[in-house]
Amino acid sequence: MEHDFTTLPARRGTGSSKWESMLEDNPCVASDVVPLSVADMEFLTPEPIKAALHRLIDSTSLGYTDPTEDFFDACIAWQERRHGWTPERSWIVTSPGVVPALYTAVTAFTKPGDGVIVQPPVYYPFFRAVEQTGRTLVENPLLRDGTTWTFDLEGLSEIIRTEHPKAIIISSPHNPVGRVWSEEELRGLLAVCDEGGLTILCDEIHDDLIMPGHTHTTLLKLATPEQASRIVVCTACSKTFSLAGVQCSAIFIPSDDLRKRFLGAYSAQGHFQLNAFAYPALIAAYNECEDWLDELIDVIWGNYLRLRERLDGRLGGLRVHPLEGTYLPWADFSAWGMPADVREAFLHEHAQLYLDSGAVFGEGGEAFERFNIACPAWVLDAALDRLEAAYGSEAFELARQGSDAS
Template sequence: MSKKYDFETLVSRKNQGSYKWDQMYKEYPDLPNDIVPFSVADMELQIASEIKEGLKKYIDEAILGYTGTYKEYFEAVISWMKRRHDFDIQKEWIVTSSGVVSALFDSVKAFTEKEDGVIVFTPVYYPFYSAIKLNGRKIIECPLIENEGRYTIDFENFEKLAKEEKNKLLILCSPHNPVGRVWTEEELRKIGEIALENNLKIVSDEIHFDILMEGEKHTVLQTLSEELSEITITCTAPTKTFNLAGIGISNIIIKNEKLRKKFIAEQGKSSAHVFAALGYRACILAYTQSEEWFEQFLQLINKNQKTVNKFFEEKFTELRAPLIQGTYLQWIDFRALGLKGEELKKFMNEKAQIFFSEGYTFGKDGEGFERINLAAPTHILEKGLERLYEAIKKEYPNFCK
């Protein structure tokens, strides 16, 4: 009989240095204690007991000196990739990074020059923009096509942008944050074909690749062909899957030796060596002992996304919370309210005491949307939804059923 994990107990992260909790209290210091932020993508859930207990045991036995990669770590990563994704990798292909965002910054610097264009499918996770802009490259937006809450790639526009000689790199988000799409194999093949035809390299951010809703299948882009595996940098990590964002470890898979050396050389310029003793151990514990916890976590996210979707369908007229295919982030459409940027944020924060990630931070195509983090106990989520309903009912009764 499988063990039942606790996904109901909320652990307050007030005054513990949690980025999103501190951000919330800095702006609104007098908030009641039962308000939980649904913004930044880490979980309001206890981590797997196997990881917790395993780290305690490790600390009892280990010396936390400079620690690099070792056999047990490589075996855990290789096994997880094969088992969960049918992704055959060799240990030489694995480059560690303190985070996928760091890897995006290093990739942009390693594989493009100043003023080169980097293509992104928008709206998209905001550090994509930072990695490009702060390194003096040009953000080339290829807006996704939205049709009643479902997003698809504008391949005609993408091909046109790929043909422009100055555009050298595509940063792909797969599954896509914030819109929750899991790209089909057909869509990924098309992306790959266009990239290969136009000499585009691809950085594929697949950090959410484990987090799939029932019946969905993720395809690791670089597994689609030998040619594609030679131009792709695949960014993965145990951090989203197991709520380990604070341990500083990501597994960047680069098959092409020339690209791998360029990436490592770029890391070296900022002395970005990963000596994360606890990070390596947590990764091993996650990938070898915590799969049952993760399976139960997926059930919670599937339940939570359906809870939000049903709530919006039953309570509101023109506001939409479509079901997602992957990630634990739901993209909610509040455009009908007619509130722009900060206005919508202010309404959410002050009238509803709800703290989402603002849609506009994901680019201009995110205006009027909010992203909700579903990785929280269901009863906490339901309380937030009720506050939202009461606030909208009071201020915008026409949108309530």
């Protein structure tokens, strides 16, 4: 392996959201415990990105900075090489993040009170982007069949007929169920969205994190020109290269009208530019780090196989669902028969295991835990050792009996 995926970066005490929330829960957590929650990675930053940021600091000042042509070229070439489609230069709008872009899009394309659909269990800021902007949350939960999940297209059609929503937010690939939607599923979704003329906000932030045997298709590749005029695709280099703290995403908006409205809403929030580090980080990531990404995917896939081998059907009958995309496997803990809060407290207290409780992702997620396996294999092994030991302890039976009694 050419790149270093075994050294743990020193993040304790740096203000890392993931680490701080673990330390807030337990300031005395053992010094070798690594949280496996919030979706950023426990890997060193790729060398070309570090070099680009050093060059920026060493060679110029840090004044107001706009994207250069290199930035747009890098975004377009990346989509061509990795995803087989060619966006136009004029479609690209920058945003400090995909979540801010979703808030901006909801504000720009709908009115207060309008219905906006989300499909739980799903990345929880989707709910907030609807509710905190004064729109009406309309839920169309995913359908589950054993360990696979899909869109409920009949439910969607019914909602469109009866509730007349204006927009839908999609996670593609899906966080947290780990699906990479097939072309057939996406075409089906597009056809149903046509029934209500819905604006589609498609969050493709996990588009580069695709496991062997699967292919991500951007919604814009499948859309007719009419459909594309109602679609916004959100991408970023942040999830792929663990650059969330740099705050740089590229939003593709083919419609001139939607783009104008998006930019109007963006500037009305007082946003104009990204920080000066965002542009060189993205350019280096997309132009120089493809081999790093290919190795990363091997590491994540190896970690997933390890997780599955150690958990699936074990520890009382846990189920690890298939991971098609993302680095966030979704594991069913229903066999433990514990409410989410009891399970969470048990995992924290007795396994020092900090995952994301499935309950935060809404309906259908309550019995699940989301693992973040973008970490060195030895970190994952240590976490699973702690989980096994906690499961085999008396504390597990006590927690379970407490659940039975309640």
